[in-house]
Amino acid sequence: MKICVLVKEVPDAAVQKRIDPSTMRLDRSGEKNLNPFDTHALEAAMQIKEGGAIPVEEVVAVTMGPESAVRALHKAVALGADRSVQLTDDALAGSDVCATGYALAKVLESESPDLVLLGQQSDDGECYTIGAVVADHLQMPSLTQVIKIDVTDGKLRCERQAEYGYDTVEIELPAVISVGDAINEPRYPSLKAIMGAKKKPLDNKAAGDVGIEAGQVGEAGSKTKVISLNPPPAKEAGEIIEDEDTNETVEKIVAWLDERKLI
Amino acid sequence: MPGILVYALHDDEGNFNKNSLGAISEAAKLAGEIGGACSALVVGDVADDAAAGLGNYGAAKVYRAKGVPEGLAQPIIDAMAKVITDNGISYALFGGGLLGFEIGAGLTARLGAGVTMEVTAVKVQDGKLVAERPILQDSEIADVGYVSEPGIIIGRLNAFDAKESGGSAAVEDVEVELSAWSTKATMVQRGEQRGADVNIEDADILVGGGRGLGAAEGFKLAEELAESMGGAVAATRAVVDAGWYPYATQIGKTGKTVAPKLYLAAGISGAIQHKVGMQNSENILAINKDPNAPIFEFSDLGVVGDLHKIVPKLTEAIKAKKGG
Numbered sequence: 033m034k035i036c037v038l039v040k041e042v043p044d045a046a047v048q049k050r051i052d053p054s055t056m057r058l059d060r061s062g063e064k065n066l067n068p069f070d071t072h073a074l075e076a077a078m079q080i081k082e083g084g085a086i087p088v089e090e091v092v093a094v095t096m097g098p099e100s101a102v103r104a105l106h107k108a109v110a111l112g113a114d115r116s117v118q119l120t121d122d123a124l125a126g127s128d129v130c131a132t133g134y135a136l137a138k139v140l141e142s143e144s145p146d147l148v149l150l151g152q153q154s155d156d157g158e159c160y161t162i163g164a165v166v167a168d169h170l171q172m173p174s175l176t177q178v179i180k181i182d183v184t185d186g187k188l189r190c191e192r193q194a195e196y197g198y199d200t201v202e203i204e205l206p207a208v209i210s211v212g213d214a215i216n217e218p219r220y221p222s223l224k225a226i227m228g229a230k231k232k233p234l235d236n237k238a239a240g241d242v243g244i245e246a247g248q249v250g251e252a253g254s255k256t257k258v259i260s261l262n263p264p265p266a267k268e269a270g271e272i273i274e275d276e277d278t279n280e281t282v283e284k285i286v287a288w289l290d291e292r293k294l295i
Numbered sequence: 296m297p298g299i300l301v302y303a304l305h306d307d308e309g310n311f312n313k314n315s316l317g318a319i320s321e322a323a324k325l326a327g328e329i330g331g332a333c334s335a336l337v338v339g340d341v342a343d344d345a346a347a348g349l350g351n352y353g354a355a356k357v358y359r360a361k362g363v364p365e366g367l368a369q370p371i372i373d374a375m376a377k378v379i380t381d382n383g384i385s386y387a388l389f390g391g392g393l394l395g396f397e398i399g400a401g402l403t404a405r406l407g408a409g410v411t412m413e414v415t416a417v418k419v420q421d422g423k424l425v426a427e428r429p430i431l432q433d434s435e436i437a438d439v440g441y442v443s444e445p446g447i448i449i450g451r452l453n454a455f456d457a458k459e460s461g462g463s464a465a466v467e468d469v470e471v472e473l474s475a476w477s478t479k480a481t482m483v484q485r486g487e488q489r490g491a492d493v494n495i496e497d498a499d500i501l502v503g504g505g506r507g508l509g510a511a512e513g514f515k516l517a518e519e520l521a522e523s524m525g526g527a528v529a530a531t532r533a534v535v536d537a538g539w540y541p542y543a544t545q546i547g548k549t550g551k552t553v554a555p556k557l558y559l560a561a562g563i564s565g566a567i568q569h570k571v572g573m574q575n576s577e578n579i580l581a582i583n584k585d586p587n588a589p590i591f592e593f594s595d596l597g598v599v600g601d602l603h604k605i606v607p608k609l610t611e612a613i614k615a616k617k618g619g
């Protein structure tokens with residue numbers, strides 16, 4: 033079987049993220065990294081491959097993003113993917129969830145995967161929805177926020193939390209699964225894997241190569257439009273105590289609790 | 296008719312989800328402003344009375360797809376897509392919850408529709424809906440409009456309040472043909488409760504424990520602190536999924552919503568999905584070693600430091616104070 037893992041390059045957690053007011057898009061300058069939630073999807077792919085319940089021929093990392101996003105693919109390959117595919121095209125810039133999901137589905141279609149894995153969310157977009165959009169385009173069954181995957185008789189047995197507790201769901205392949213961050217503890221790449229990452233095959237694709245219709249992506253293909261950006265309602269900033277002398281800190285906390293009649 | 300369709304989720308006993316009822320009331324209000332009606336979709340074996348009862352929250356009409364199973368998104372996507380297309384509905388609105396995200400996302404693909412999520416408010420501009428969507432960890436709010444219909448709006452947990460207005464909805468049964476891929480996922484078990492059944496909703500004081508407690512054993516610290524104040528212990532999804540603490544104590548999007556007099560968060564980062572379940576607490580005190588943790592943005596007192604050093608001493612100090 034072939035597993036495709038969707039990955040994304042996002043601003044590093046330490047970078048203060050902002051929207052560029054001229055384009056209403058995220059300012060993507062500054063330090064970037066592989067979306068931390070994607071490392072759980074890569075780890076899940078590796079565990080299925082190593083688990084041996086179903087033979088896995090290939091794990092392919094797939095991204096859509098500007099040229100710089102190749103670094104996210106190098107990290108994905110260092111974490112175990114056998115090769116990677118990058119969809120880059122100026123026409124894709126400014127795509128909303130609807131357009132992004134369509135474009136990703138198209139590039140995935142060109143790989144005919146048996147399983148598509150992705151992380152629960154991107155650190156910058158916080159949309160939580162791409163997996164389900166992609167699944168409907170690919171006409172595959174799907175589940176998001178999965179924290180356990182077992183492969184039995186060529187099917188997946190998945191667990192996740194929904195509104196009323198834990199659900200256990202059996203899913204036939206091919207399928208699209210987004211994994212929660214509790215599913216595993218991602219491994220660290222070995223030095224050798226990091227050094228070798230750039231030598232693994234990388235396919236570059238433009239929108240036309242995978243049959244993406246120009247009118248359906250980018251700003252033109254997007255169905256939502258950001259009208260304005262506003263600051264959230266002002267909330268009085270809380271008091272902050274830095275713990276230097278713990279006895280003193282505790283005294284301050286107790287006084288604060290006492291003042292509010294909480295103890 | 297520029298109508299708004301709401302998916303009304305129900306549990307295995309047939310009780311409708313509070314967030315779905317809130318979405319119906321919100322949709323009814325908005326539909327009035329854009330000159331349309333609010334309708335709801337229910338799936339599975341929902342009784343006539345129960346379906347018609349959604350009228351009490353503002354639904355003028357309830358579409359019932361008896362042949363569609365409840366609990367998994369894809370069959371419901373088939374049902375919603377059919378109802379939206381057959382009736383020329385302009386918007387679909389979902390209350391906060393996991394299934395709404397999956398259904399809304401699937402509809403986006405199916406209908407080529409724009410989607411917004413984690414929406415905290417919806418307003419009407421020029422006869423169209425505009426969603427207020429917090430972004431970048433709630434540091435900004437984007438007003439997002441739709442360039443075409445239908446538009447999909449996925450609310451944040453507790454964003455919309457259910458309002459009883461009296462009234463009863465007309466119920467119409469719909470036959471839905473399921474897509475081939477919608478039948479390839481099967482629910483084996485729904486809503487399993489893991490760990491002890493604990494009641495945290497009535498506590499005036501809650502000590503919330505997160506991954507920062509380090510291990511299941513770390514919850515001992517939280518329990519001792521809670522005990523010293525006569526409170527109970529709550530948890531994040533991260534630690535519940537890790538098996539450190541029972542599901543019944545989980546606060547947030549897929550857990551409980553609480554509003555105690557004091558919420559003391561120990562080793563909790565303050566992710567939005569946790570915040571939505573506790574942000575209405577009267578007083579929020581957070582202990583976290585990371586000065587940039589989002590929890591500090593909405594706490595009344597933030598203590599930057601190692602909880603393993605602070606919490607045991609705090610427990611002792613509170614005990615001493617109460618004893619003396």
Ligand SMILES: Cc1cc2nc3c(=O)[nH]c(=O)nc-3n(C[C@H](O)[C@H](O)[C@H](O)COP(=O)(O)OP(=O)(O)OC[C@H]3O[C@@H](n4cnc5c(N)ncnc54)[C@H](O)[C@@H]3O)c2cc1C
Nearest residue numbers: 505506507531532533547548549550562564568569584602
């Ligand atoms: C669809 C969906 C639904 C979700 N539903 C829920 C939900 O219902 N409830 C929920 O809680 N989450 C939910 N989540 C998950 C949520 O996004 C977060 O991942 C989760 O809340 C994080 O839990 P945490 O704060 O315990 O862990 P982390 O985010 O890992 O935070 C741990 C914190 O502990 C601090 N820390 C570490 N060591 C120490 C120390 N020694 N002293 C002091 N501080 C320390 C760290 O600085 C960090 O801030 C959901 C996510 C999604 C996508």
